[in-house]
Amino acid sequence: MKLSVVTSAAIVVAGLWATTVAQADTLKKIADTGKITLAYRESSVPFSYLAGPGVPVGFSVDISNAVADAVKKRLNNPAIKVDLQAVTSQNRIPLLTNGTIDLECGSTTNNTARAKDVQFAINHFYTGTRLLTKKTSGVKNYADLARKKVASTSGTTNAQVIRKYSRDNNLDLDIVLGKDHDDAVLLVDSGRAEAFAMDDILLFGLMGNQRNPGDWEVVGDSLQVEPYACMLRKDDPQFQALVNGVIGGMMKSGEFDKLYSKWFMSPVPPRNQNLNLPMGRELRENLVAQSDKPAL
Incomplete structure (x- = not known):
């Protein structure tokens, strides 16, 4: 009986392994x-x-x-x-x-x-987390965002980076997440967040696609250089x-x-x-x- 169970288990494991290899x-x-x-x-x-x-x-x-x-x-x-x-x-x-x-x-x-x-x-490619904000916001670096709303994109490393930076520096940032990058920019454009934390190269690209690119700027120190x-x-x-x-x-x-x-x-x-x-x-x-x- 024990042999049968072991054999059956082995067959199942072998089948799963074969499926994984095929996939x-x-x-x-x-x-x-x-x-x-x-x-x-x-x-x-x-x-x-x-x-x-x-x-x-x-x-x-x-x-x-x-x-x-x-x-x-x-x-x-x-x-x-x-x-x-x-x-x-x-x-x-x-x-x-x-x-x-x-x-x-x-x-x-x-x-x-x-x-x-x-x-x-x-x-x-190599990039780092920075901030996209309206020029009228007065935000120049992360300290300017203490106890304010900061947008990022759900499922990104940037959201993790900005949360850790907030904890390590006692900024008490209120992180709000957009479902994609355009959604996160909209949070800033509509006043629901002060800045958008994301890879700097993406921020420059997104800024150029706004109705009035001159109203925006990318600011802040680059946090954690990351490879794409x-x-x-x-x-x-x-x-x-x-x-x-x-x-x-x-x-x-x-x-x-x-x-x-x-x-x-x-x-x-x-x-x-x-x-x-x-x-x-x-x-x-x-x-x-x-x-x-x-x-x-």
């Missing part, structure tokens, strides 16, 4: 279904955002499309369909792990907590090698530099704003190192 074999999944599903964000300018109804564009979108092209070549099937799926800060990891999406390249921080659930590709990277499912070495091969190849060939200039040093849709943001030291060094080292 993690993204290339096989794509080959079997004839499609790859790429995630996109709706307001992560200039990484992944909507320039029009159902039209995602951006730096990370171009990387995703390059991966999709490489998958078609690897599987020798140019007819593979590319599906697009909008994701938010809250649902991007669950939708990846449950197989709804196959790749998420947006504005996602590569950190050790998330690495328990997903695998990250080579880091493709594309996410894929864990324990999937073949797909990981393909994604890293695409990104690393772009970094080595100079294509990554061209892509960076396109989205950070040139006018971008829909308002033709130019962030005019030269490549930072951390990213320039990673073009050579090609590291996927996470933030803590």
